[in-house]
Amino acid sequence: MLNIEKLNKYYGKHHVLKDLNVSFAPGQVHGIIGLNGAGKTTLFNCICGLLNYDGSISQNSIKLLKNHIGYVPTELYFFPRTRGIEYLQLIQHARGEQNIDQQVIDSFELPLDEYIDNYSTGMKRKIAFMGAMIGSSDIYILDEPFNGVDIKSNLVLKQEILKLKQQGKTVLLSSHIISSLTELCDDVYMLQDGRMDKHYTPAAYGEIEGDMMTAS
């Protein structure tokens, strides 16, 4: 269980996350929605340990959480002048893995010998996802993973997310495409004004659109 307690994050005087308390169960896909600037990416960066914060983020007995997270950020960055395969090999070595899962490589059909600089937005997102899949993490954070991805890859991505769920992983998924969330997620949280404003179970998914329209 990924527990977040009294999480506060400030950017200067701007209070982005306000006393956030939430728990994410393993073996489930949890959707996070919110308007632009609601704090979704900040929350993910805090969980990954990329930002300092006040409060506590923990999972069972794991001491250093960030070593157990596979993260696909919304804003992708790759080393310039690097080939796709080199990027994956770097992650493979960093995670101490013997090899990269060939099935994942094949499913995304990427030209791994080409420079990532020449990849399209969707291809970059796919290779970032492939990178996050290397090594066995307990938590996967996917921030807008469907942005710019073609239909086939979209389906592959969904299959991979469901596989992670079956493996008992905790998956946090953020997307502005509500249908993707309702299709994949076991529950959805709405982040508004720095707090987890609402929690939707599948039975209440019909309310999301209406609530988003009135959200400020």
Add this chain to the structure above:
Amino acid sequence: MVATYISLRLKQFARFYSFNGMHPLLGIPLTGVLFTLLSILLYNRIPGTNAAWVYCGLTIAAITELQNTKSNDLLKRMMTPKGFYSIKLAENLLLLLPFASIMAYQQSWLQLAAVLTFTIPYSYYSTKLPRPQIKALPSPYKGFAYEANYGFRAMFVAYLLYIALLIAGCVTGNVYILLPPFFILLFCMVASYSEMEAPIYIWMYRITATGYLARKWYTLAVNYCITFLPFLLAGLVFYIAEWQLIVLCFTAGLVALTGVMFIKYQFYGGGVITQIMQFLFCGCIMAGIAMPVIAATAILYLPFAGWRAHRNIKNILQC
């Protein structure tokens, strides 16, 4: 892991030259020679032990400046803190190597120890040091992306210094005191003029490559004239007997900046290489004030730089 990472970084470094149309076997030794020459020049020109401390400061500045927050975040996501520290330490020591070689050659052992003492713990944090926010110089091109934000406006402090020194130059009655502020401000302009605009900021104008370069040159010339008009006027009013020198400096500055602009697009996305080439060109033009043959040789490079800049912009506009 360290070996994989360093090998990837070295590959990236070599590819940097290929991407900019230069074979790495030519580019890397050329960079090495330039680096060595400039380092030795710095040691020779600054008196006493000051040179060693200035070089030490430059080394630390280079190491901190070359940190990339986004790439560090990527690495932090990939590996454990220990792994991150190991690779950053290896990378920073590799960066330090050319500087350390110069320091060892100059027997600046104390400064070398200081740099090492800084680098080892710093590798754990590897963050770019924050820069103070400075006020920008007013410009008629405020509304145009990149026309005003970079190159001319981001040097408010330098401009104040320039005006103060100009006043000093006027009251002392010595024309050679009037010249340093001109060169200082020109140096600041060249230093900030290598900042690259993203392709979208070129593409958004929807004009031809020639039109874009002409437009850039026009705004550069107007900004240059506004910035250096106080120098020109002060020179012509207070040192009318030296009008040829004043006008020559003013013209040379504009030619230097024209070359700097072409080089910026010639090595589009070239980072430090762009800056080196810009400073070399600017240095040659300025040296031409005393020795015209150097400037004449440098001016011969302008059409080539212009042609390459035109080609690169054309490629961007076709995207």
